[in-house]
Amino acid sequence: MLHISIIGLGLIGTSLGLALRTAxxxxxxxxxxxxxxxxxxxxxxxxxxxxxxxxxxAHTLADAVRxxxxxxxxxxxxxxxxxxxxxxxxxxxxxxxTDTASTKGQICAWARELLPxxxxxxxxxxMAGKEQSGGQAAEADLFRGAVYCLTPDPGTPQVxxxxxxxxxxxxxxxxxxxxxxxxxAYVAGISHLPFLLxxxxxxxxxxxxxxxxxxxLAASGFRDMSRLAAGDTVMHRDICxxxxxxxxxWINDTIGFLLEMRHxxxxxDAERIQAVFTHAQEVRAAWLTSRSQQPGEDVFEPSPxxxxx
Amino acid sequence: MLHISIIGLGLIGTSLGLALRTAxxxxxxxxxxxxxxxxxxxxxxxxxxxxxxxxxxAHTLADAVRxxxxxxxxxxxxxxxxxxxxxxxxxxxxxxxTDTASTKGQICAWARELLPxxxxxxxxxxMAGKEQSGGQAAEADLFRGAVYCLTPDPGTPQVxxxxxxxxxxxxxxxxxxxxxxxxxAYVAGISHLPFLLxxxxxxxxxxxxxxxxxxxLAASGFRDMSRLAAGDTVMHRDICxxxxxxxxxWINDTIGFLLEMRHxxxxxDAERIQAVFTHAQEVRAAWLTSRSQQPGEDVFEPSPxxxxx
Numbered sequence: 001m002l003h004i005s006i007i008g009l010g011l012i013g014t015s016l017g018l019a020l021r022t023a024x025x026x027x028x029x030x031x032x033x034x035x036x037x038x039x040x041x042x043x044x045x046x047x048x049x050x051x052x053x054x055x056x057x058a059h060t061l062a063d064a065v066r067x068x069x070x071x072x073x074x075x076x077x078x079x080x081x082x083x084x085x086x087x088x089x090x091x092x093x094x095x096x097x098t099d100t101a102s103t104k105g106q107i108c109a110w111a112r113e114l115l116p117x118x119x120x121x122x123x124x125x126x127m128a129g130k131e132q133s134g135g136q137a138a139e140a141d142l143f144r145g146a147v148y149c150l151t152p153d154p155g156t157p158q159v160x161x162x163x164x165x166x167x168x169x170x171x172x173x174x175x176x177x178x179x180x181x182x183x184x185a186y187v188a189g190i191s192h193l194p195f196l197l198x199x200x201x202x203x204x205x206x207x208x209x210x211x212x213x214x215x216x217l218a219a220s221g222f223r224d225m226s227r228l229a230a231g232d233t234v235m236h237r238d239i240c241x242x243x244x245x246x247x248x249x250w251i252n253d254t255i256g257f258l259l260e261m262r263h264x265x266x267x268x269d270a271e272r273i274q275a276v277f278t279h280a281q282e283v284r285a286a287w288l289t290s291r292s293q294q295p296g297e298d299v300f301e302p303s304p305x306x307x308x309x
Numbered sequence: 310m311l312h313i314s315i316i317g318l319g320l321i322g323t324s325l326g327l328a329l330r331t332a333x334x335x336x337x338x339x340x341x342x343x344x345x346x347x348x349x350x351x352x353x354x355x356x357x358x359x360x361x362x363x364x365x366x367a368h369t370l371a372d373a374v375r376x377x378x379x380x381x382x383x384x385x386x387x388x389x390x391x392x393x394x395x396x397x398x399x400x401x402x403x404x405x406x407t408d409t410a411s412t413k414g415q416i417c418a419w420a421r422e423l424l425p426x427x428x429x430x431x432x433x434x435x436m437a438g439k440e441q442s443g444g445q446a447a448e449a450d451l452f453r454g455a456v457y458c459l460t461p462d463p464g465t466p467q468v469x470x471x472x473x474x475x476x477x478x479x480x481x482x483x484x485x486x487x488x489x490x491x492x493x494a495y496v497a498g499i500s501h502l503p504f505l506l507x508x509x510x511x512x513x514x515x516x517x518x519x520x521x522x523x524x525x526l527a528a529s530g531f532r533d534m535s536r537l538a539a540g541d542t543v544m545h546r547d548i549c550x551x552x553x554x555x556x557x558x559w560i561n562d563t564i565g566f567l568l569e570m571r572h573x574x575x576x577x578d579a580e581r582i583q584a585v586f587t588h589a590q591e592v593r594a595a596w597l598t599s600r601s602q603q604p605g606e607d608v609f610e611p612s613p614x615x616x617x618x
Contacts, residue, residue: 127528147526176525183526189514190527194534196570197506202589204562205498206596215596216485217456217492218499219436224533225503226593233586240582244574251571253513255564261505262560265553273549277542280511284535287515287524 002033005068005095007061007083009039009048010232012100012126013074014135015142017053019171022140029166038064047135061086065093070163071119073099077238080107084114094118096160098167100126102187102235104151104180106242120160123151123180125187126173133232141172148173151180188246192239193254196247198228311342314377314404316370316392318348318357319541321409321435322383323444324451326362328480331449338475347373356444370395374402379472380428382408386547389416393423403427405469407476409435411496411544413460413489415551429469432460432489434496435482442541453481460489497555501548502563505556507537 004020006013017035025032037054038061039045045057058064065071065087073083080099087097097119101107104123111121128146130137148168152161168175178186201222205214240247264272313329315322326344334341346363347370348354354366367373374380374396382392389408396406406428410416413432420430437455439446457477461470477484487495510531514523549556573581 127526130529146528149526178522182519182522186519186523186526189517190523190531193514194510194530196567197510197534199586199589200563200566200570201503201506202593203585204559204566205502206589206592208498210491210495213487213491214495214499215599217436217458217495218596218600219455220439221503221537222499223597224536225506226589227533228530229586229589229593231590233583233590236586237579237583240574241577241579244577248571248574250513251567251574254509255567257509257513258505258560258564261509262557265549265557265560268550268553270546270550274542274546276512277508277538277545280508280515280535280538281540281542283515284511284538287527288532290524291527 002030002069003036003067004033004070004072005036005038005058005064006048006054007038007064007071007073008075008079009037009041009044009053009135010074011129011133011135011137011142013037013039013072014044014048014051014053014138015140016072016074016100016171017048018051018138018140019143020167021052021055023170028170030163030170036064036068044135048138051135051138053135053138062090065090065095068093068095070167071095071097072124072167073097073101075101076232076235077101077103077107077242079238081110081114084110087119088114088116091116091118096163097121098124098164100124101242102191102239103243104149104183108151108153108180120157122156122160122164123149123183124164124168125149125151125183126168127176127187127191128173131227131230133235143168144172146173147176149176149178149183151178151183153180184243185246185249188243189250192236192243192247193250195228195231195236195239196251197254198226202226202229311339311378312345312376313342313379313381314345314347314367314373315357315363316347316373316380316382317384317388318346318350318353318362318444319383320438320442320444320446320451322346322348322381323353323357323360323362323447324449325381325383325409325480326357327360327447327449328452329476330361330364332479337479339472339479345373345377353444357447360444360447362444362447371399374399374404377402377404379476380404380406381433381476382406382410384410385541385544386410386412386416386551388547390419390423393419396428397423397425400425400427405472406430407433407473409433410551411500411548412552413458413492417460417462417489429466431465431469431473432458432492433473433477434458434460434492435477436485436496436500437482440536440539442544450481452477455482456485457482458485458487458492460487460492462489493552494555494558497552498559501545501552501556502559504537504540504545504548505560506563507535511535511538 035054037048038058126148165175344363346357347367357363435457474484
């Protein structure tokens with residue numbers, strides 16, 4: 001029986017609990033598990049308890065981790081630091097620690113700085129989610145087929161890595177080992193920049209004096225391109241703060257590209273404009289094809305369970 | 310019996326034919342209709358014929374409009390000009406002319422310049438579509454509940470406006486009267502800029518040396534934010550060329566906003582960053598609510614028909 005603590009019962013933490021508790025202990029690499037859940041927000045704990053995402057609830061962090069062998073910290077990035085600092089107060093506790101935050105370099109630095117030697121750390125980031133936040137949006141299938149980044153460093157004990165890989169496979173995801181800084185540079189482009197562009201679109205259009213008329217005309221293209229702006233604002237603020245260097249590089253690339261396109265528009269350069277659009281169309285089609293060929297990938301064919309939501 | 314010609318049998322032209330032919334002639338404001346379809350591409354004509362979007366096909370533009378009382382030009386914007394010039398060769402033909410292009414100022418100017426007095430023109434733009442193009446993606450329900458812009462000018466005869474409004478209502482859409490230049494400024498922000506941002510995202514990430522690794526990590530956020538880049542490249546090129554002034558203004562606003570956000574990131578200004586994200590989240594939620602309250606609006610609750618696609 002593996003004792004697991006989930007600290008932070010939002011969308012990801014609660015979905016992790018659901019996925020772990022619905023896995024078959026006879027075939028799962030983790031075997032039987034017992035999950036203790038903790039969140040500062042009592043309402044979040046009730047939600048997780050109500051949907052059977054946890055076996056038992058804890059009223060304090062100390063209670064939550066007392067018997068734990070695997071601690072999963074699933075809070076907004078800035079709160080991860082606080083949790084690490086609090087865990088340092090239990091030096092007699094021997095547990096593997098992992099997290100689920102969207103940025104890894106800063107988190108790994110905090111782990112090195114704050115966690116005692118008895119708590120080996122492996123950074124984690126499931127590449128799955130949706131714009132709704134909170135435990136009430138949790139799904140046991142959220143991670144099925146998804147890539148799950150793990151960012152060990154050369155000093156990470158093999159046993160910690162093995163347990164985290166087993167966790168990832170138990171919830172139906174695929175481990176993807178990557179350096180923390182590389183992770184941050186990449187997800188800044190394919191995840192944090194998309195959020196910022198969605199927010200940009202909403203902000204510049206809604207600050208227009210004609211927003212009321214524009215809102216009446218906006219349809220599915222605007223809806224889809226603004227969807228990410230509905231995401232958890234605290235989490236995205238923390239992502240920006242803990243990954244600002246990488247994000248700034250992508251902002252600069254975005255501005256550079258827009259200036260190029262503005263030039264083509266001013267020159268009425270039909271050939272160049274179409275060449276760019278055609279390239280983007282082809283790259284995206286190739287990307288979609290490559291994704292659909294990956295085993296277990298269901299991002300592009302949502303499961304019936306997810307469609308019901 | 311109203312004789313209608315549809316010139317250009319892509320997604321919109323073919324969907325218009327389907328919507329008109331499935332409307333009940335006893336209750337429709339247009340009454341019974343007979344639709345002649347024409348496209349330079351013989352394959353597009355066969356597709357429209359095969360899905361019963363048209364009653365008869367024409368082999369030339371002259372054949373297509375010979376008996377027409379309402380001519381719907383549904384080609385990419387630059388081709389609309391060619392069609393208008395060709396229609397000028399039939400001065401004895403008395404027919405109302407409308408179009409479906411995504412930009413209106415330039416199209417209306419071409420209509421004034423090229424169409425004879427016997428052919429009153431009303432610019433039209435259905436705010437509906439999807440990223441797939443071509444008649445094979447057509448749907449009878451595509452316009453149901455959608456806003457359909459009509460851009461008459463002070464000299465437009467009332468009868469032309471009445472017929473176009475009846476067309477819009479017959480296909481289940483809602484007429485929205487708007488000045489052509491205002492239309493162009495607004496849709497540049499809520500439709501053309503979103504396409505450009507989707508293309509920007511694909512272009513800057515795919516030109517990164519690390520694109521291969523990033524592509525493996527990219528998930529549903531990237532997919533949704535790049536979806537519009539899959540759209541028809543010729544149509545979007547023409548949209549850019551016929552609406553470049555408005556689009557450039559939105560590009561400038563985008564760059565200005567990104568520079569502000571870069572500044573907040575450099576300053577680690579958590580409060581300002583979260584205030585921006587919260588504002589965007591609230592504006593989008595209010596917009597979604599306002600849309601769902603509009604009668605007939607189904608953009609946010611796709612019909613079962615559309616979900617099957």
